[in-house]
Amino acid sequence: MSDRDDEANRFSARAARYVRVGANVGGVAARIAGTRLFGLEGREASNAEALAKALGGLKGPLMKVAQLVATIPDVVPPEYAAELQKLQSEAPPMGAAFVKRRMMAELGAGWRERFAEFDLKPSAAASLGQVHKAVAHDGTPLACKLQYPDMESAVEADLSQLEVLFSLHRRMGAVIDTSEIVKEISARVREELDYRREAQHAELYRLMLATTPEIRVPAPVATLSTKRLLTMGWLEGDKILNHKGAEQVVRDRLSTAMFKAWWRPFSHYGVIHGDPHLGNYTVFSEDGAPQGINLLDYGCIRIFPPSFVGGVVDLYRGLLEGDEARIVHAYEVWGFKGLTRELIDILNIWARFIYGPLLEDRTRRIAEGVSPAEYGRKQAFQVHQALKQRGPVTVPREFVFMDRAAIGLGGVFLHLDAELNFHRMFEAEIEGFSVEHVAAVQAEALGRVGLA
Numbered sequence: 001m002s003d004r005d006d007e008a009n010r011f012s013a014r015a016a017r018y019v020r021v022g023a024n025v026g027g028v029a030a031r032i033a034g035t036r037l038f039g040l041e042g043r044e045a046s047n048a049e050a051l052a053k054a055l056g057g058l059k060g061p062l063m064k065v066a067q068l069v070a071t072i073p074d075v076v077p078p079e080y081a082a083e084l085q086k087l088q089s090e091a092p093p094m095g096a097a098f099v100k101r102r103m104m105a106e107l108g109a110g111w112r113e114r115f116a117e118f119d120l121k122p123s124a125a126a127s128l129g130q131v132h133k134a135v136a137h138d139g140t141p142l143a144c145k146l147q148y149p150d151m152e153s154a155v156e157a158d159l160s161q162l163e164v165l166f167s168l169h170r171r172m173g174a175v176i177d178t179s180e181i182v183k184e185i186s187a188r189v190r191e192e193l194d195y196r197r198e199a200q201h202a203e204l205y206r207l208m209l210a211t212t213p214e215i216r217v218p219a220p221v222a223t224l225s226t227k228r229l230l231t232m233g234w235l236e237g238d239k240i241l242n243h244k245g246a247e248q249v250v251r252d253r254l255s256t257a258m259f260k261a262w263w264r265p266f267s268h269y270g271v272i273h274g275d276p277h278l279g280n281y282t283v284f285s286e287d288g289a290p291q292g293i294n295l296l297d298y299g300c301i302r303i304f305p306p307s308f309v310g311g312v313v314d315l316y317r318g319l320l321e322g323d324e325a326r327i328v329h330a331y332e333v334w335g336f337k338g339l340t341r342e343l344i345d346i347l348n349i350w351a352r353f354i355y356g357p358l359l360e361d362r363t364r365r366i367a368e369g370v371s372p373a374e375y376g377r378k379q380a381f382q383v384h385q386a387l388k389q390r391g392p393v394t395v396p397r398e399f400v401f402m403d404r405a406a407i408g409l410g411g412v413f414l415h416l417d418a419e420l421n422f423h424r425m426f427e428a429e430i431e432g433f434s435v436e437h438v439a440a441v442q443a444e445a446l447g448r449v450g451l452a
Contacts, residue, residue: 141234184397192299195230201298214292235294237282255418274401275300276408372411
């Protein structure tokens with residue numbers, strides 16, 4: 001069999017799996033609905049396993065969406081979140097012959113001549129594409145992220161399955177209205193298909209973190225990039241979990257870099273990295289000593305209205321000073337509707353959890369006695385139980401990736417067993433804060449990278 005036939009069969013099989021997964025998800029949905037209809041309680045775990053098995057037949061965008069959903073507390077029941085988090089988001093890599101054809105489609109017949117070296121074997125394979133190491137003619141090491149073919153139709157098919165899962169959850173008496181969450185996830189995943197936009201995101205991060213040497217951002221190479229091919233500088237580094245056994249000072253240094261990587265762009269520019277996944281950063285060293293982190297992926301970036309950032313700071317200061325009016329104002333700015341004393345108290349359960357480490361002026365761990373996978377689950381359950389008594393609450397769509405970033409970062413700090421004064425770190429990031437200043441610097445930065 002030729003390489004071409006082999007690749008054709010591989011992607012025909014991929015298409016067939018999409019059809020099968022859709023049918024499987026529908027079958028599990030009917031099973032879950034029947035369980036609820038006939039009052040067969042206590043079967044959530046087995047239903048969750050069946051759903052994960054149905055989804056697990058496909059490697060691709062749906063895995064990315066499923067894992068994303070699992071990291072947002074209380075969007076799906078805990079049993080489902082636990083199963084979805086086990087899924088792997090790696091797609092089978094494209095073979096050498098197919099890579100050559102894909103590169104020719106993106107850069108033309110003479111694509112190979114534009115590199116001094118190009119490794120046809122991928123160094124990493126993910127849900128939407130795979131990464132190849134290359135070398136420019138001037139000796140610069142490069143990372144070329146090449147998107148799998150036909151990903152747009154695959155993503156649309158997967159997002160339709162996402163809507164099935166969410167609508168099922170709503171019919172099961174969900175206390176959080178997920179309609180806005182679906183819109184947010186769909187918008188961000190579609191954005192990830194556009195590698196030109198991701199290159200602009202990387203340029204934005206280079207600008208925002210230019211004076212933060214403990215965080216390195218790769219430089220995009222526009223002449224070797226297209227909508228479906230992103231070429232950037234290669235950043236050498238190793239996995240952050242390799243440093244779990246390092247000295248406390250090293251683990252704290254890396255954790256501080258992670259804190260700055262997420263909160264500095266948000267507090268100064270209203271921009272946040274919505275995917276603090278362990279595979280999206282590595283550790284760089286100098287003279288054999290770990291110094292900071294490489295941020296590698298810029299597909300899932302959220303740009304917030306400056307007023308939203310103001311709400312985050314207002315809620316922090318309201319909780320810190322016991323200023324009830326400021327707390328309520330923050331929720332109103334974010335777009336929560338129908339605020340009552342009861343609802344405010346419920347929202348404060350989650351707020352005090354997220355802000356807890358920032359409110360205490362002492363060196364501490366992010367949390368005690370919980371694993372990274374369990375971080376936030378207890379508080380999400382408390383909120384869920386409290387909301388059961390008052391009916392569905394619509395969560396503003398901006399919260400999807402804000403919450404995800406907070407939970408993801410907390411997991412990193414737990415992995416590294418960091419001991420930091422989060423309060424002073426946060427205060428340093430919001431010193432001199434004003435919504436007007438964020439609006440001005442955000443507009444200038446977005447204009448400079450072509451995102452305005």
